[in-house]
Amino acid sequence: MEIEELEEAEGDHTDPVVDCEIAATGNICVIKQARRKIARDGPSARIAPNEESAVGRALRQAERHPGQPIFYPHEGIVFSSCEEARDFFNLYSWEIGFGVRFGRSNKNNKGYTTRQDIVCSCEGSPRHDNSASVRTGCKAMVRLLRTSDHGWYISRVDTNHNHKFSEGYAEKKQWLSHSMIDPTTKHFIKKLRDNNITIGRVCSILGVCSSSPMNPVRKETIRSLCAKVARENMADDIGKTLKLLTEMKSKDPLMAVRFKLDNEGTIISMLWCSGKNIIDYKNFGDAVTFDTTYRTNLYSLPFGIFIGVNSHFQSIIFGGVLLTSEKAEDFQWAFENFVDIMEGLAPTTILTDQCAAMAKAIRVVMPGTRHRWCRWHVLKSSKKRLGKVHGKHKKFKSDFYNLISNELSVEKFENSWNKLIEKYSLRKNKYMRRLYRYREKWAKPYFMGVFCAGMTSTQRSESANHMLKRYIQKAAPMHLFVSKFNEFLSDRTEQEAREQHVTKMVSRKMRVGVPIEEHADRIYTRAMYEKFYDELFEAGKFRVLREEGAQCYTVERARVNSVDEDERYVVYVNGEESISCQCGFFEHIGMLCRHAIKVSIST
Numbered sequence: 001m002e003i004e005e006l007e008e009a010e011g012d013h014t015d016p017v018v019d020c021e022i023a024a025t026g027n028i029c030v031i032k033q034a035r036r037k038i039a040r041d042g043p044s045a046r047i048a049p050n051e052e053s054a055v056g057r058a059l060r061q062a063e064r065h066p067g068q069p070i071f072y073p074h075e076g077i078v079f080s081s082c083e084e085a086r087d088f089f090n091l092y093s094w095e096i097g098f099g100v101r102f103g104r105s106n107k108n109n110k111g112y113t114t115r116q117d118i119v120c121s122c123e124g125s126p127r128h129d130n131s132a133s134v135r136t137g138c139k140a141m142v143r144l145l146r147t148s149d150h151g152w153y154i155s156r157v158d159t160n161h162n163h164k165f166s167e168g169y170a171e172k173k174q175w176l177s178h179s180m181i182d183p184t185t186k187h188f189i190k191k192l193r194d195n196n197i198t199i200g201r202v203c204s205i206l207g208v209c210s211s212s213p214m215n216p217v218r219k220e221t222i223r224s225l226c227a228k229v230a231r232e233n234m235a236d237d238i239g240k241t242l243k244l245l246t247e248m249k250s251k252d253p254l255m256a257v258r259f260k261l262d263n264e265g266t267i268i269s270m271l272w273c274s275g276k277n278i279i280d281y282k283n284f285g286d287a288v289t290f291d292t293t294y295r296t297n298l299y300s301l302p303f304g305i306f307i308g309v310n311s312h313f314q315s316i317i318f319g320g321v322l323l324t325s326e327k328a329e330d331f332q333w334a335f336e337n338f339v340d341i342m343e344g345l346a347p348t349t350i351l352t353d354q355c356a357a358m359a360k361a362i363r364v365v366m367p368g369t370r371h372r373w374c375r376w377h378v379l380k381s382s383k384k385r386l387g388k389v390h391g392k393h394k395k396f397k398s399d400f401y402n403l404i405s406n407e408l409s410v411e412k413f414e415n416s417w418n419k420l421i422e423k424y425s426l427r428k429n430k431y432m433r434r435l436y437r438y439r440e441k442w443a444k445p446y447f448m449g450v451f452c453a454g455m456t457s458t459q460r461s462e463s464a465n466h467m468l469k470r471y472i473q474k475a476a477p478m479h480l481f482v483s484k485f486n487e488f489l490s491d492r493t494e495q496e497a498r499e500q501h502v503t504k505m506v507s508r509k510m511r512v513g514v515p516i517e518e519h520a521d522r523i524y525t526r527a528m529y530e531k532f533y534d535e536l537f538e539a540g541k542f543r544v545l546r547e548e549g550a551q552c553y554t555v556e557r558a559r560v561n562s563v564d565e566d567e568r569y570v571v572y573v574n575g576e577e578s579i580s581c582q583c584g585f586f587e588h589i590g591m592l593c594r595h596a597i598k599v600s601i602s603t
Contacts, residue, residue: 044113045081046151054079054088069095073142073159079152082116085144089118090177097165098122099175103141116144116152121175122163136163179221189225194480196472199226238267240479245272248486254278258337269330271337272482273319274489281318281342284308287453288318288347289374289460290358292326302326303481304334307460309453312499313527315460317489318342322478331361339365349452353377370450373442375404376457378435385431389424396424408583410445448584464488502526512536514601531591538594544602553603555581555595569595573603 052060054077062070071092079085086102093100099121106115120140126133143156166172173179181189185206192202203219249255254275262268273281285308292302302325306318319341321334339346346366352358353374362371382400389396399420407413417436426432440446472484503525510517511533520532545554551573570582579600580586585593592600 043150045083046147046149048080048151051080054084055091058088071095073154073157075154075157077154078147079144082113082144082152085116085142085152085154086118089142093120093175094172094178097167097172098140098161098163099177101177114146118142118144120161121177122161134163138162176221181221181225186225189222193226194484196470196484199223202226237477237479240477241482244479244482248274256341258341260333268324269322269333271319271321271334271341273338273341274486276489276493277318278342280308280310280316282345284310284316284453285318285342285345286348286451287351287455288349289351289455289458291353291458292323292355292358305464306338307464309455309460310496311528312496312503312525313454313531314496314499315464315492316496317464317492320485322481326355326357328357328360331358332364335361335365349450351452351455351458353458354381370447371441372447372450372452373438374457374459375442376459378404378442382431382435386426386429389426393424399423404442405444407443408445408448413439413443413445447588449587451590452588454589499525499527516597516600528591535585535592535594536597539598539601542595542598544599553599555598571595571599573599 055071058071069092071088073089073092077085077088079088082102086100090100100118101121101123103117103119103123105113105117107113118141120138122134122136122138123141124135125137126135138161139158140161141156141158142154144152145155146152166175189202189206192205193199197205199219199222203222206222245257249257252275255272256278257272258270259267260269287308289307290304291307292304301322304321304323306320307315308318310316319338321338323330323334346369349370349372350362350366351372351374352362354377359371362369379401383390383397386396403413403416403420407416417439421427421432435442468485468488472481476484506526508521508526508529510521514536517533517536520529520536524532541557542555543558545556553571553573554568555571556568571579572581573579579592579596581593581595583593583595585591586596
C-alpha cells in the first residue's frame with residue numbers, strides 16, 4: 001500500500017511518519033521512507049539552519065535542465081515547513097500561469113496536522129450554479145506529509161490542469177497567491193495607515209502602480225489589508241484606550257486623566273493632561289484658547305484642546321478633552337476638571353468662539369476669568385449674518401474691520417459704532433444689537449489692560465486642529481486617537497527644544513546698537529527678540545513731544561508735510577520701573593511697544 005493510501009485509510013488515528021534520509025537524484029532531493037510511529041506533539045516546522053533550502057537548491061541546479069520549469073515540485077522534495085512548501089509551489093505556479101492555495105489536511109486526535117494538500121486555485125466547484133467563479137474542478141495539487149523531525153516532504157504530485165493559464169505579469173498577479181504581502185510590508189502598511197496616509201498614497205509608496213514584477217501586489221490586496229487593519233483597530237477600542245492610558249501614566253507619573261461616566265458605566269467624556277502640560281500651564285497659563293471644532297475620530301466626538309503661548313511665542317498644549325456633546329454641562333465638567341488638575345488656577349483670559357453653552361460654563365466655573373471672543377469668528381459671523389449689507393456696501397467690510405481692530409479708546413469706539421449703525425441703517429438689526437450688547441467680549445478698547453499673550457483669536461487652536469489631521473486618520477478609534485495625540489505632543493516638545501537650543505547657542509547680531517537692544521538680547525528668547533527688534537525698527541518712524549507736567553509724552557509719526565491725529569499716542573512713565581502706552585501693547589503681549597521704546601531711547 002502506498003503511503004498516501006495508508007494515510008487515507010487510517011485517517012486521524014494512525015498517521016504515517018517516515019524517518020528521512022536525504023539522497024541526491026538529479027536536481028531533486030528525495031527521501032528513503034521507513035514507517036514508524038508518529039509523534040503526537042511537537043512544532044509545526046523543523047529547525048535546519050545549515051541545510052540548503054529547496055528554493056536555493058532548485059536555483060542552483062536550474063542550469064542543468066534548460067527550458068524546464070525551475071521550481072517543478074518533484075516527489076520527495078523536503079521542506080522545513082508547510083509555508084516553505086507553499087512558497088515553492090507558488091513559484092512554480094507563477095512560471096506556469098495559475099494560482100495556489102492550501103487545501104484539505106488531516107490531523108490526529110490531538111489536533112496535530114500530519115498531512116496538507118496545496119491545490120490549484122481552480123480546484124473545487126462554484127458554490128452556486130451559473131455563477132461567476134474560477135473554480136473548474138482542477139485536480140492539480142501537491143500532497144505534503146510530515147517527517148519524524150517535523151519537516152515536510154512531497155508525497156504526491158499532479159500537474160494536470162483543466163483550464164487556461166495566465167500569460168504575462170499583469171495577468172499572473174491577479175491570482176491571490178501572487179499578490180501576497182510579506183509580514184514586514186504588512187507592518188509598514190499598518191504604520192502608514194496609522195499615520196493618516198491614504199490608501200492611494202500607500203499604493204504609490206509601495207510602487208503598486210508600477211509595472212515592475214519586483215512588487216506584484218494589487219491595489220485590491222492593499223485595500224483588503226487596510227480594511228482588516230481598521231477592523232482590528234476598532235476591536236475592543238475602550239479596553240485598548242484604558243490600557244494605553246495606563247501605560248502613559250506609568251511613564252509619566254504627573255499625568256492626570258479624568259472620566260465622566262453615564263448611569264451604565266459607559267465613558268461619555270475624557271480629559272487628560274500630561275505632566276509637561278501641567279508644568280507648562282503653571283508657567284504660561286495666563287492666557288488660554290479653547291476650541292472644539294475637531295471631529296475626525298471614529299465616533300465623531302467633539303475634541304477640545306487647551307492651548308497657550310510659551311516664551312518662544314510657540315503654541316503649547318495644556319490638555320485635551322473628548323466630549324459626547326457640546327452642552328453647557330459638558331463644558332462645565334471639562335472646565336471644572338481642567339482647573340482642578342491645574343491645582344485650582346484658572347486662566348486670566350480665555351478665548352473661544354461665540355458658543356453660548358461654552359460662555360455659560362465659563363461664568364460658572366471661572367467667574368474671575370476674562371472671556372473674550374475670537375475676533376476672526378466675529379468677522380466671519382458678521383459676513384454670514386449681514387450678507388446683504390456686505391453685498392450692497394463694499395466699504396462696510398473695511399469699516400467694520402477697522403472698528404474691531406484699530407479703535408483704542410472706549411469713547412471713540414462708541415462714536416464710531418453709532419456712525420457705522422447710522423451709515424448702513426442697522427439700528428434695528430438683531431445681530432448687530434446682540435453684538436453690541438456683548439462688546440466687552442470682542443471690542444479692543446475693553447481689553448486694553450488684559451493680558452492675552454498676543455492672541456486675538458482661536459487661530460492657534462484651529463492651527464493645532466489642522467496639524468492633528470495630519471497625524472490622525474479620519475474615523476480613527478479612540479485608542480489610536482489618544483496615541484497619535486501623544487505623538488503630536490512629543491512633536492511640539494521637540495519644536496520647543498529646538499528653539500531653546502537656538503536661543504542658547506546661536507549668537508545674535510546687534511543691528512541698532514542702543515542699550516535697550518543689548519538688554520533685550522540678554523532676557524528674550526530668539527523669537528521674542530525678533531518681535532522686539534521689529535518694534536525697535538518701527539520706533540524710528542516716530543518722534544517724541546514732551547507734555548507739560550510730570551512724566552507724560554506724546555509720540556507721533558514723523559511726517560514731512562502734515563501730522564495725522566490718528567498717529568498720536570500718549571506714553572506715561574512712572575519712575576524708572578513702570579511705563580505704559582495708550583495702545584495697550586505691553587499689557588496685551590508683555591513686551592514694550594514702538595512708542596514706549598521711542599520714549600525710552602529719547603529720554
